[in-house]
Amino acid sequence: MQPFSKAKRCVSLFHRVFRFRASALLQQPLNHLSTDSTETETETTSSVPIDAGSSNRKPISLWPGMFHSPATYALWEARSTIFENPPQPNGNNAPSVPKTPSRSRTSIFYNFSSDHVLREQYRNPWNHIRMGKLVEDFDALAGTIAFKHCCNEDGTTRPLLLVTASVDKMVLTKPIHIDADFTIVGAVTWIGRSSMEIQLELTQSAKGNSNISNSPALVANFTFVARDSATGKAVAINQISPETKRERVLWEEAEQRNKLRKKRKEEEKHGESGDTARLNALLAEGRIFSDMPALANRDSILMKDTCLQNSFICQPQQRNIHGRIFGGFLMRRAFELAFSTAYAFAGAAPHFLEVDHVDFFKPVDVGNFLRLKSCVLYTELDNLAEPLVNVEVVAHVTKPELRSSEVSNRFYFTFGVDPEAIKNGLRIRHVVPATEEEARKVLERMDAES
Template sequence: MLRHLAGAKRCVSLVSNALIKRTPSKLCVPSNVASVVSIRHFGPPTHIKHSTANESGTMAEIKEEMMKRLGLDHGYQPLPKSREHLLKYQPKLEELPSRTMQDSFTSAIIPLSTNLLLQDKYVTYLGNVRMGRLLEDMDMFAAWSCHKHVVIPNLPANVPLPYTFVTILVDRIDFTDTLASGTADIRLSGHVSWVGTSSMEVVVWLEQMQNGSYQKLTRALFLMAARNATNTGAAPVNPIKPANEEEQLILDGGMARKKQRQLLGAQSIFKVEPNDPEQTIMYELFKRTTPNDTMELNKRILPPNCRWMSHSYQMSTIPSFPEHRNHHNRVFGGFLMRCALEISWAAAVLYCRTRPKLERIADISFEKPVSVDSFIKMTAYVVYTELNYLQIMTVAEVLDPHSGNQVTTNTFYYTFSATHTVTEVLPRSYHETMWYIQGRRKFKYSMGIEPHYE
């Protein structure tokens, strides 16, 4: 989990000095700084072990079990089955017993080694695994962990769970250097790591069987909201009672991350003006792209070995269908994450003209639900580059075919790395400059350098 973040601010000057000594292949961040700001929780608590007792089967079996618990039927209905009668079974917070992290810990398998039809959905043409597909599975698995955590002692037998679980955001997804194969089993595991009154943080790991043992692929933090049976209001969740000091440390880390998210949200470039160092960067960008020998104020010049941001994007309009729905007849958040990742990857490939490596995914926010009859416009912009790294901002908008209105529902930030120094991207307008500053912030954060706000 995150170490205490207070010390990270004291390390910013060390990081700034270290960045001066960087090489094209890596940013040199001191190990002591990285340990302060990185998430150490890359595996379950040491007292929790994988066993047959906490295995949940395959991801397909988990999907079936969740439908059974929620009292849902197969087949699409434009008007979903009413769950209003379940509202009377919603418990009060004081009625819910405490839970440990062991209680919600579980694992599931994506059986790529034996299921050839499944392989076709997950494999790339090079034989690797499609990371977008795995994001879909991780989102569903996070919801399953919430099912494992929430226990209602007084719920009558055969009454469906009077809850709805929705994804609020995905905090940070880090990837290891292990190359995932499209033909070997992948194991998901995780547990609820922090709870509020009606929210839950779930940590999810991906591992793949390679050379006889499971190798770490990635780790993600999902913030989930518990809603009532009709998804019209919040619902209470079981508190966590740490089983030992390690679980207490993980629980404290969850609260630290909540405060960090609030800080970053309050300091968003779209809410407050850039700080003094960022305003200096903005002025330098203006000077670099404005000719000195002309009075044409609107004329901009592109420096050598650079590209305009306005020429560095890819866009796709995606019709959604009932097959993309979640259990509540809205577009599944995992589907949005997959589409966003895949167009972002395409934008990165076309920009740097090579196959880049996905390093990290920064916070993913889900602002509004998306109906299953929507048209979704995904636009992936290269908003910041540094050495061999690209920072991509992908915006998802829902298009109303009747009114023509567009509503932004999600924003995604991806960090890719190439094998060579990439062409520098530069903004040409003021709003592009804001995107550039925001992309720079996300890049620094993804590299383990906490933003420093004056």
């Protein structure tokens, strides 16, 4: 591999290639953004092009990092005012008046039908969409929306750290075609005191293709929290004022999810569920593997035998505007390891179905030694023609100097298996926990799915 010695020239070339369109001019002050002024069932957004090749380049020292997908690059360019108008540390931290969801609504347009270079960036070896990059873009867009909502009226922001706290389930409801255009659009839907929920939807353009409908193919809910940049404590943010009936429904749904999250945390504080019968049932087959391996079911495999892992040093090119590692980058790396784990387990290329709940427990900093460990938690074989593979990825921040290792993230993914491979005789094995800890983890995920 040749050394990356001419970063500015390479980035400039990369910068000129891609074209995106967004629903608002993020480079203008917030009071110039397009808004929805009428109460309608279907919200519309006016599209103003963001041309990643026409704007003036900022000095490299002012950019948060050079690790960007085409979409994240356009988003950084769009909110470049944060570098031109840095927040004042002693500024007023009081939140302003409530804002409508339309003030933060933003979209990215992917012109796959005619931009072959862009399409190549998102194509996987099987000529399908590379889901890891889309997950990365989702996080970047959610961060931009959070930034817009917290903007002051002059386009600057208070000195806040906006951090991804969690991601609720992302379900792929239909295939995303690599040769058709699509748009990701999102807005703030709910606000707590210092937290916000942002909903994103991916819709693919049909353009006469009978295999594509206009309904969303992927929906995700991101939760961000605001922290004071100096103290790290939670700070109040702008509240939200839903205008349309749909916005009020989305707010109520997000409020219910927030209550459910609090309820789950309370249950975790009160200890284990005590479901001994289910636990013993899960462990029964694992004990046979441990005590009588010659008699174990050959259609089953121990969970520990499905594991993969990788390690890497977090580089400065992967940082966000706060100097920490970009959450979308972590999600992409976790997805790619999960995909590899499902591929090695099934013996056929899997296809993505959903991301379950993702938790961000601790920030990941530049220079951290990060270890990603994955395993197949369990399989769903009720329908043998369409088996499901559930994969867990746990990220550990490891500090050799301090001899410490802490969990920073947990990711859960569900994959399907190629139906043609199943028809040709491929069988998916049952995954068996060998320890009580593994069994409890499986029960927890099954209950979460329910």
